[in-house]
Amino acid sequence: MTTIRYANDKFELEPNESVLECLTNHGVPVPFSCRSGVCQTCLMRATGGKLPETSQQGLKDSLKLQNYFLACVCYPDADLEVALPDDKDVQAVIPATVLSLKLLNAEIMHVELVCHEPIDYRAGQFINLFQHQTLGRSYSLASVPHEDDHLHLHVRRLPQGRVSGWIHDELRPGETVEIRGPGGDCFYIPGNNDQGLILIGTGSGLAPLYGIIRDALSQGHTGPIHLFHGSRDLNGLYLTGELRDLVNQYSNFNYVPCLSGEDVPHGYVAGRAHDVAFQQIPNLKNWRLFLCGHPDMVKTAKMKAFLAGASMKDIYADAFNVSKSS
Amino acid sequence: MSEQSLYEQLGGEAAVNAAVDIFYRKVLSDDRISAFFEDVDMEKQAAKQKAFLTMAFGGPHNYTGLDMRKGHAHLVARGLNDSHVDAVIEDLGATLRELGVKEELIAQVAAIAESTRNDVLDR
Numbered sequence: 001m002t003t004i005r006y007a008n009d010k011f012e013l014e015p016n017e018s019v020l021e022c023l024t025n026h027g028v029p030v031p032f033s034c035r036s037g038v039c040q041t042c043l044m045r046a047t048g049g050k051l052p053e054t055s056q057q058g059l060k061d062s063l064k065l066q067n068y069f070l071a072c073v074c075y076p077d078a079d080l081e082v083a084l085p086d087d088k089d090v091q092a093v094i095p096a097t098v099l100s101l102k103l104l105n106a107e108i109m110h111v112e113l114v115c116h117e118p119i120d121y122r123a124g125q126f127i128n129l130f131q132h133q134t135l136g137r138s139y140s141l142a143s144v145p146h147e148d149d150h151l152h153l154h155v156r157r158l159p160q161g162r163v164s165g166w167i168h169d170e171l172r173p174g175e176t177v178e179i180r181g182p183g184g185d186c187f188y189i190p191g192n193n194d195q196g197l198i199l200i201g202t203g204s205g206l207a208p209l210y211g212i213i214r215d216a217l218s219q220g221h222t223g224p225i226h227l228f229h230g231s232r233d234l235n236g237l238y239l240t241g242e243l244r245d246l247v248n249q250y251s252n253f254n255y256v257p258c259l260s261g262e263d264v265p266h267g268y269v270a271g272r273a274h275d276v277a278f279q280q281i282p283n284l285k286n287w288r289l290f291l292c293g294h295p296d297m298v299k300t301a302k303m304k305a306f307l308a309g310a311s312m313k314d315i316y317a318d319a320f321n322v323s324k325s326s
Numbered sequence: 327m328s329e330q331s332l333y334e335q336l337g338g339e340a341a342v343n344a345a346v347d348i349f350y351r352k353v354l355s356d357d358r359i360s361a362f363f364e365d366v367d368m369e370k371q372a373a374k375q376k377a378f379l380t381m382a383f384g385g386p387h388n389y390t391g392l393d394m395r396k397g398h399a400h401l402v403a404r405g406l407n408d409s410h411v412d413a414v415i416e417d418l419g420a421t422l423r424e425l426g427v428k429e430e431l432i433a434q435v436a437a438i439a440e441s442t443r444n445d446v447l448d449r
Contacts, residue, residue: 033393
């Protein structure tokens with residue numbers, strides 16, 4: 001008998017019954033619509049057990065790798081532990097100790113964390129960092145699992161930002177915080193090594209992109225990799241030295257720092273990052289895109305990239321939405 | 327005569343996958359209807375387009391007239407009318423033409439899409 005475990009319950013799967021039917025028959029409120037594996041409304045995540053391949057058909061690769069599946073077409077042969085995608089209990093809280101804090105520019109703090117338990121993540125995903133039990137914020141990971149020993153975050157100080165203000169002003173090396181994660185599907189997927197990559201970020205949107213770039217390069221990506229990092233003025237850019245070192249080290253990596261303000265010194269390109277990117281590379285057919293940072297930029301760039309020929313499945317985005325309570 | 331279903335003749339799920347980006351791009355660039363798509367989540371919308379194309383291609387679906395009504399009620403309130411449905415069906419035909427689908431099959435797809443018109447417009 002195959003058992004489906006959900007939250008604290010265990011249900012026995014009837015013959016020819018899908019995971020969706022099993023759960024909804026027992027009163028679990030799983031949203032669904034087409035019941036034929038197309039609409040993806042019944043997206044769930046396996047937290048234990050092995051998924052049948054057909055239950056992941058049509059999902060984005062990044063979701064497949066995180067064990068997401070479609071409950072309506074999932075007929076497992078063995079026991080499965082499942083959760084809804086937004087179930088908070090999917091991930092346990094992990095304590096992490098602050099190893100170092102270093103300003104990258106006037107408003108962005110590099111935070112290095114040592115996790116007390118191993119955390120399985122991909123460069124470009126985010127974690128939630130908690131100031132206390134009910135106050136947490138999402139921060140993207142700039143570190144790369146097989147390259148860096150610890151977690152790296154770029155925390156931008158927001159006006160009246162409660163958590164970012166606390167990180168900048170009060171948090172000290174040696175202190176231990178709680179994190180939960182990882183989450184997000186904006187990361188590099190190996191394969192298709194010669195595909196061109198375009199990464200566009202504003203402000204601390206560079207954090208996930210810096211991880212993704214180094215991840216792709218270390219996994220032997222041979223296609224061109226173009227990074228467009230944008231800010232209003234020079235003070236908003238950071239890691240420029242590290243990025244120029246990468247340019248010298250890898251012939252397929254190109255770094256374009258963009259300034260949207262009036263003062264644009266030699267070596268920088270005038271204009272907003274996404275405008276510059278789409279001007280330099282107007283036809284985006286077959287390119288893979290990563291868009292991170294300001295929500296308006298991400299939204300506009302997503303639409304423009306798609307209309308310029310990029311396939312929807314090749315556009316990875318992470319909009320940095322600011323919490324309403326700051 | 328072929329005994330294959332319309333969905334099979336079109337190429338099944340692979341055909342839907344080939345069509346979805348082209349179709350969605352046409353819809354977004356179509357000035358007659360693009361305003362209705364301004365503030366939608368593109369990922370979710372692409373998934374909906376895929377479900378719609380699967381249905382219009384004669385594939386497996388669970389669409390009901392009621393779903394169609396509920397799903398478009400907010401757009402009808404914003405002025406969605408016959409001319410917009412015409413535009414979508416036109417864009418659908420143009421997508422299939424671009425993919426080299428035969429006119430007789432395009433007509434069948436258009437007829438399925440056409441059959442949802444009254445539900446979409448809630449009348």
